[in-house]
Amino acid sequence: MKVLGIWDGHDSGAAIIEDNRILFAMNEERLTRRKLEIIFPAGSIEACLKNSNTSCAEIIEIAVSTSDFAKTLTRIFPSLKEAYYMIRRRKAEPASSSKIKKHLKYKLTEIPPSKITNFISRCYLRNRLQKIGFKNFNLHLIDHHHCHAVSAFCSGFDRSTVITLDGLGDGLSGSVYRFERGELYRVSAIPASHSLGVFFEHVTNLMNMRELEDEGKVMALANYAYPVDDNNNPMIDLMQIKNLSVRCRYSSLAMYDALKKIFWKYPSEQFAFMAQRTLEIKILELVKNAVNKTGIDNLCLAGGVFSNVKVNRLIRNLPEVNRCYVFPHMGDGGLPIGAAFALNNRLNGVSQISLEDVFLGPRYSDNEVEQALVHCGISYKKSENIINEVAQIITSGEIVFWFQGRMEIGPRSLGARSIIARPDSLEIKDRLNLQLKKRVWYQPFCPSMLEEDAKEILIDYDGNPNEFMTMAYQVRKSKRNLVQGVINIDGSCRPQILKRKSILLSYLLEEIKKLTGTGILLNTSFNIHGEPLVCSPEDAIKTFLLTGNRYMAINNYLVTQ
């Protein structure tokens, strides 16, 4: 039986699964070209149907995440979320009434679902789905944090402690579950009014960065601070961990004001440092309590807060933790998959899903690629061996735009739509940052590496290849010259660790290793900073032309300009 999962909020999207496999999944931003798109994901739903050869009539079971008050309100009045989206992304100036609106937003988003919001959400969603062509179907509303938690089905663990943490959704900002014998049991629910995610959102916003998007920049900037001792960090007392819950001293908006007062006193990088340190301390405490309570030392983590790779590294290295799995699409963009998992579990009892890679989006044939290349009149040739040719180009010091196979889902570029280069050059790093990607200088690039090299260069590699760039690792001092373009100032990096012959990029890493002695690449997302990852050949060509880079490898075609 095929099950369709939908999420129609921040980073909306759709996923279709059958038995224990995800057939297709994508987020709407890749189609509309608006990063972290918020509209109803009609395009993603249609892509799910088309790419899995499914008709509307075949879909009987549809799962949608979240039906709290605020979500329901924005379903009826989409202009409300559009206005917030435009302000959040700095596309529109906030009006003078924005403080009141912000206050209202935080208050309303904390209200959990009710019979009325469920009823209104159902009416709205039925209507939208009928317009696409679905007729006889069962519509299921699935709790927001449950959708995050079921991502534990992909971990491969039989038993685990599952923790979800995010801004908020369906009245909660987090939860703790015990996953055992194919069942998830909720052991704690953290109220939305006490949110570690909202705390970090406020910090991001105060630093004039985009909340829900630039939290990684805060984490990166923190590395440049002169450290503040925990005893002198005023943020630590703003929250307390009480057993399996979080208690904030202030309401959401009062928390913003309290942070504003702290921000005034410190340089930005120290403010970022104190926030990152506070987040780390609180989450580690919560994790220890959770493992202690469930008695299970394998951890599964999901929710936007776990996009923080430094926090995840600390969790992985806790003596209380055996194995740690972070769902690759940990934020709300992963909710369509979660909704489909949850419903499939409820209807068919499936609780183990194979997720060997995240190449779940569309694929384009050589024919389609060639048509796009001809259409734009760009110079190209078909390569006899694209991997060999790209390896040669990269080792000569050039940057290559790499477009191969099915598009990846999630926040990281993992080898289907990537920009790749040597990892050992500061000059290439600066060229990428300033000319091509237009990113801030303190945000590091990340490496993809063969597992055999990970063992050599990472101090805290635990023998479990992390293919999804969900955690930081520390690089040995003696090896830092090999990866100076892809490490933080503190010597950490966020690697994609690949076994030989696993995905196409691993074959390229093997070729690079033959030429340079190490199988490591700089791997960053194929986009201009602030835009979604490229999806189609047309998107790729447009970005390639716009940046003026020399080389692009798209399927078996080598494009030069």
Ligand SMILES: [Fe+2]
């Ligand atoms: Fe969430």
